[in-house]
Amino acid sequence: MRIGTLHIRTPVLLAPMAAVTDLPFRTICEEFGVGLTITEFLSAHALSAGDQKTVDKMTPSLNGTRFGVQIFGREDEPMARAARMAVAIGASLVDINMGCPAKRVVAGECGSALMREPKLAQHIVRNVVAAVPDHIPVTVKHRAGWDQVHRNAPEFACAMVEAGAKMITVHGRTRTQGFSGRSDLGIIRRVREAVPAGIPVVGNGDVVDVEGYLRMRETTGCDAVMIGRGAQGNPWLFQRLRHVLRGTSDPGPASLEQRIAVFRRHTSLILELKSGPRLIHEVRKACAWYAKGLHRCNQFRQKIWQITDSDAVIDAAEEYFSHLVERRSKNRAA
Ligand SMILES: Cc1cc2nc3c(=O)[nH]c(=O)nc-3n(C[C@H](O)[C@H](O)[C@H](O)COP(=O)(O)O)c2cc1C
Incomplete structure (x- = not known):
């Protein structure tokens, strides 16, 4: 165009x-x-x-x-x-x-x-x-x-x-x-x-x-x-x-691993490029975006909205995503 x-x-x-x-x-x-x-x-x-x-x-x-x-x-x-x-x-x-x-x-x-x-x-x-x-x-x-x-x-x-x-x-x-x-x-x-x-x-x-x-x-x-x-x-x-x-084939929706990779990339860009009082809000927002539609995402959202430190929000997101990976492995093995 x-x-x-x-x-x-x-x-x-x-x-x-x-x-x-x-x-x-x-x-x-x-x-x-x-x-x-x-x-x-x-x-x-x-x-x-x-x-x-x-x-x-x-x-x-x-x-x-x-x-x-x-x-x-x-x-x-x-x-x-x-x-x-x-x-x-x-x-x-x-x-x-x-x-x-x-x-x-x-x-x-x-x-x-x-x-x-x-x-x-x-x-x-x-x-x-x-x-x-x-x-x-x-x-x-x-x-x-x-x-x-x-x-x-x-x-x-x-x-x-x-x-x-x-x-x-x-x-x-x-x-x-x-x-x-x-x-x-x-x-x-x-x-x-x-x-x-x-x-x-x-x-x-x-x-x-x-x-x-x-x-x-x-x-x-x-x-x-x-x-x-x-x-x-x-x-x-x-x-x-x-x-x-x-005209090449549609890669389809993102896998859990892709979501996790983009959550990490996005939050690292936020930490690198942003500062000030809104930083924590930006980090929470990005974490919530990539959790959307996943198992217990509402509870996860509520949890991170109570955390007041950016790194701690990211840690909570890492924990949430790693539980989802574990849960999926168990479901597959069952
Ligand atoms: C949170 C939010 C902020 C927006 N800010 C702007 C803006 O700064 N400039 C603008 O032209 N449109 C703005 N829009 C309108 C969007 O650019 C777009 O026209 C509208 O959301 C419809 O497209 P969508 O259905 O793909 O979201 C905003 C929309 C939303 C939801």
């Missing part, structure tokens, strides 16, 4: 997710073959004001792997400055968030609120395009529309492309739906039909497995799929998709 001058080998993107798609998780997904990762949305205003917490979230991928930075805002100078900051740290594209439904974002007339102001949204895209070098694609992620009555995604996407956007991602829910209901494949198809060929349209919403990926591509004609919640604790999905898309 081509996004302007950028070539993406595997048409699968990791969705930007606040407090989820941090550097450790993006790295794990890259190691499992995702086509491109994008940072969580970052306030242009905060970035341009030098807010350290926000600047720290704008992290380049490890080992020079390509990545995108997502920004949100509506003021010219902060948006231009934030986009240039993204380019300065090596971002391969700058994505503009026009889909966030959160009250605090919409109250500032940013995120999905911009779908009600296509002229201003176009101005924002033009401003960011002018701020970055020609070879850096500026892209837009938006929703189906504001509400059931205003499902303007096809016209809105075309307006963004006219203003210079080089890729459109559509989450097939409206702002008022939030995360309820289902992502509407019909509106994603209409966006694909409306947007000029040569500009990739990425379908997003509710894809959690290989079948869902193929359904999204076939039903909507979209060029790639963006996956968010379905990748949490399940980065193997990217590996499976890569195999399926290359």
